[in-house]
Amino acid sequence: MPTLGLLARWIRGHWSIENRLHWVRDVCFDEDRATARSGHAPQVMSALRNLAITALRLAGVTNIAAALRHHARDPHRPLITYKIT
Helix, strand or coil, rough: HHHHHHHHHHHHHHHHHHHHHHHHHHHEEEEEEHHCCCCCHHHHHHHHHHHHHHHHHCHHHHHHHHHHHHHHHCHHHHHHHHCCC
16 A cells, blocks of 8 residues: 555656646747757757746746746846846
């Protein structure tokens, strides 16, 4: 029986990752229709998307789509989020 509890936690953990990262990448960045398909481009673009999502989450953002729109309106906002300026 302890094995079923472990399996249930693993499944919940998997869906937690799916909901917090993969779904956001699919919906907010429309990753399924990305055109980068050769060489290292797909992996690099995926890493950049993950970096953007992680930076926003570390900044306390809960709505990634709204935060992306907010940051897209002013080129200085992403620099402030990354503490570059």
